[in-house]
Structures are given as C-alpha cells and as structure tokens.
Amino acid sequence: MDTRAPRVSIVTSMYRSAPFLEEFYRRCVTAVAALTSSYEFVFVNDGSPDDSLDIALRIRDRDPRVTIVDLSRNFGHHKALMTGLAHASGELVFLTDCDLEEEPEWLLRFHEAMTRARVDVVYGVRTNRRDGLFQRAGAALFYRLFNRLLAEPIPMNVITARLMTRRYVQALVQHREREICVAGLWVTTGFDQLPMEVVKETRAGSTYTTRRRLSALVNAVTSFSNRPLVYIFYIGVAVMLLSMMMGIWLIWFSLSNHIGVPGFASVMVSMWFLGGLTIFCLGIIGIYLAKVFTETKQRPYTIVRAIHGEHEPHDQPADSRAGSSVLRG
Structure with a gap:
C-alpha cells in the first residue's frame, strides 16, 4: 500500500449540498487529474439535514481516495473548513465550497499562479457582485468597518477558494480559537499570498442570511480587534x-x-x-x-462522529487536531 502523502488534497464542507456533490466531485477529478494522479478528497459533513452524507458515502464506495469527516452536528461553515484542513495530508491543499458557485477548475489557474509567483497561497477575490443593492451595500460596509478595526486588513470580496502549501496549512490549523473567523485567520497566519480575480456565480437560496452576515461581522471584529x-x-x-x-x-x-x-x-x-x-x-x-x-473552557470547536476512510495525515503536528474531538464507538 502506498503510504506517501498525496500531491493534492481537495477540502470542502457539506451543508444542504446534495444537489451539487456528484457534479462537484466529477469536475474536481477532471481538474486535479490534469496536475497529478496523486490526490485525495476530504468532505466534511457539517450536520447537513439532507442526504449529502449518503451521496458522499456512495462516492467514497467508488473512490477510496475520498475521506468523509462526519461531524456530530452543525458547527458552522468556518469550523467545518478548519476541521477538514486538519485532516488533509496533501503537499498542496485546495479549499473550496462544493455548491459550484466557486468553479473547481480554478485549481488549475491557482496552481499556475502559485508556480509562477512561488507563493504559499493563491486565493480568489470576487470581481462580480450580482446581489441586490442592500447586499452589496452590506458587504461594502462589512469590509470597511472590519478593516478599520484591524491592524492587518482582510482583502475585500475574498472568497473561500484558495490553494495552499502544506507548510501554510500546518501553521493555519495551529490556531486554537473556539470562536473562529477564518478570513481573519487566513491573514493572520501570514506567508506570501497572491490574490486572483475570479467571477463567482450566485446561487439562489444561499444559507447566508442577513442575520448570519451581521453575526459574522460582530464575531470577526471581536475576535481580531480590541x-x-x-x-x-x-x-x-x-x-x-x-x-x-x-x-x-x-x-x-x-x-x-x-x-x-x-x-x-x-x-x-x-x-x-x-x-x-x-x-x-x-x-x-x-x-x-x-x-x-x-x-x-477549552472545548473542541467541532466533534467528529465518524471518519469514513480514516488515515493519519503525513507530517502533521502532534497538536494540529486539538480543535476537534473524535467520538470513538
């Protein structure tokens, strides 16, 4: 059995993602196969109420390179992403959402930019906003207020999709906060980072409501600024x-x-x-x-109910999973 670390890890979280998983997996396989045959998937089930887990398990039955981290309940998008990163073992880690608003094919563009610029992170910055006037104004107000309160401002319109080196991911998952604002952690972790403009699709029925955006603003400000x-x-x-x-x-x-x-x-x-x-x-x-x-209180920020296709990450710091706890049956 080949125990070497995969070249690329693709990490995503699942919440009401059932309609998109099969296409997401297929497009990701096509994209990553253009780079390497050594890759893995890490799907994190963030307490999804639909049949996302069942679909992911069927994908796992077809492809043993898929690992599914099943959380005990819904802990939130950012915490699920951090948990997935802690279970990734690739030399490069591609983090993205699986709802297809972010194109899996961006992996190729990000990899080309990373190779050319020799940076540790290439991240997407949204150039188009098709939201309503209220949502656009809210987003602009969020970044303006947030950045005024931070010593290290976050890029405006930054999205989840990003390609990261192993050393950056190892540094990122060492953060021990229980109240997580992952956009702030991305900046705080440092290293050489390169933005790349992308056109992100807008899907109707987003789970990010105005209330959740406001809550994210309060959490971000109080987590990263005094x-x-x-x-x-x-x-x-x-x-x-x-x-x-x-x-x-x-x-x-x-x-x-x-x-x-x-x-x-x-x-x-x-x-x-x-x-x-x-x-x-x-x-x-x-x-x-x-x-x-x-x-x-030092509680874990996520609790893992089960890991399907569990493996031990290569070159993983001993305390890198301190933010999550695994229930053993």
Missing part, C-alpha cells in the same frame, strides 16, 4: 468633556438669570442618551467577556 474597547474609553472621555462644557454653560446661564424653570425635555434626553450609551458600552464589554468565557 479597538472597540479602546473606542469605549474615548467615547467616555468625549461624553465627560461634553458634560463639563454643558455644565459650565448652564452655570453661566443660571448666574445670568437666563434660565427659568428647568426643562423636563432636556433632562429626559440626557438620561436616555447616557443610559443608551452605557448599555451599548456594557454590551461590547459583555461580548468580549463571553469570548473569554468560551475560550477558557
């Missing part, structure tokens, strides 16, 4: 200075007999403003405290 806490300090200073100036103004007006009966409206507005500001600031602090609470 600037909101610093801004709270400056807001407090600004409110204190404003209050002092207003106090001096009121004292002067009082001594000048310009103030009659104190105004009820001004008192109520001040109370509402300061009360709302206090609750807002406490909310930000609470989010950070919640993250500290989550991280200190």
Whole structure:
C-alpha cells in the first residue's frame, strides 16, 4: 500500500449540498487529474439535514481516495473548513465550497499562479457582485468597518477558494480559537499570498442570511480587534468633556438669570442618551467577556462522529487536531 502523502488534497464542507456533490466531485477529478494522479478528497459533513452524507458515502464506495469527516452536528461553515484542513495530508491543499458557485477548475489557474509567483497561497477575490443593492451595500460596509478595526486588513470580496502549501496549512490549523473567523485567520497566519480575480456565480437560496452576515461581522471584529474597547474609553472621555462644557454653560446661564424653570425635555434626553450609551458600552464589554468565557473552557470547536476512510495525515503536528474531538464507538 502506498503510504506517501498525496500531491493534492481537495477540502470542502457539506451543508444542504446534495444537489451539487456528484457534479462537484466529477469536475474536481477532471481538474486535479490534469496536475497529478496523486490526490485525495476530504468532505466534511457539517450536520447537513439532507442526504449529502449518503451521496458522499456512495462516492467514497467508488473512490477510496475520498475521506468523509462526519461531524456530530452543525458547527458552522468556518469550523467545518478548519476541521477538514486538519485532516488533509496533501503537499498542496485546495479549499473550496462544493455548491459550484466557486468553479473547481480554478485549481488549475491557482496552481499556475502559485508556480509562477512561488507563493504559499493563491486565493480568489470576487470581481462580480450580482446581489441586490442592500447586499452589496452590506458587504461594502462589512469590509470597511472590519478593516478599520484591524491592524492587518482582510482583502475585500475574498472568497473561500484558495490553494495552499502544506507548510501554510500546518501553521493555519495551529490556531486554537473556539470562536473562529477564518478570513481573519487566513491573514493572520501570514506567508506570501497572491490574490486572483475570479467571477463567482450566485446561487439562489444561499444559507447566508442577513442575520448570519451581521453575526459574522460582530464575531470577526471581536475576535481580531480590541479597538472597540479602546473606542469605549474615548467615547467616555468625549461624553465627560461634553458634560463639563454643558455644565459650565448652564452655570453661566443660571448666574445670568437666563434660565427659568428647568426643562423636563432636556433632562429626559440626557438620561436616555447616557443610559443608551452605557448599555451599548456594557454590551461590547459583555461580548468580549463571553469570548473569554468560551475560550477558557477549552472545548473542541467541532466533534467528529465518524471518519469514513480514516488515515493519519503525513507530517502533521502532534497538536494540529486539538480543535476537534473524535467520538470513538
């Protein structure tokens, strides 16, 4: 039996992916076969409620190069991707979504660019956005806010699809956060990275709702930046200075007999403003405290129910799977 590491690993996660898996697998095989005959697939079932797992198992029956990591429930897209990367063993790792919005054939373009530029990562950057006006504005606002709060900004319109070297993946999976924003981890890990413009298709019925996008923004900012806490300090200073100036103004007006009966409206507005500001600031602090609470418990960010086609990754750091736990029957 050949125990050498495969040349290329193709990693993806599955959630409501049943309609796309067969075509995704077929197109990936065609693309990777143009590069090498030594490859593997790592499918991560992120608690998909449809029959994605059954379809993947049928693919596994036909092709022993397919490994299926079955999570015990839905843990989220980013955590599923990180779990899949921890189980990949290829010299090169191609990470992509299996819903065919990202073309499997990009592997060839990414590999050519990686070979030419001699970088560790080639990642896709979306040039087209066919979303509605609200979604485009939301995406632009997300990147603008996020990058203003980060020392190392993430590229705008970055997508999942990327080709990575083994050493980069080994460094990436060493991150131990339980609250994961994978786009931030991609940047934080460093190494030489090259963007490549791509045209990504838009599929109706995306599982990323407005609520999930907003949640991703909050999680990303509080996971990679402490600037909101610093801004709270400056807001407090600004409110204190404003209050002092207003106090001096009121004292002067009082001594000048310009103030009659104190105004009820001004008192109520001040109370509402300061009360709302206090609750807002406490909310930000609470989010950070919640993250500290989550991280200190050191729970695995995913739990693996079963691995179909399990193998031990080659040259894998001893603690590279610390973020996931495997249930043994």
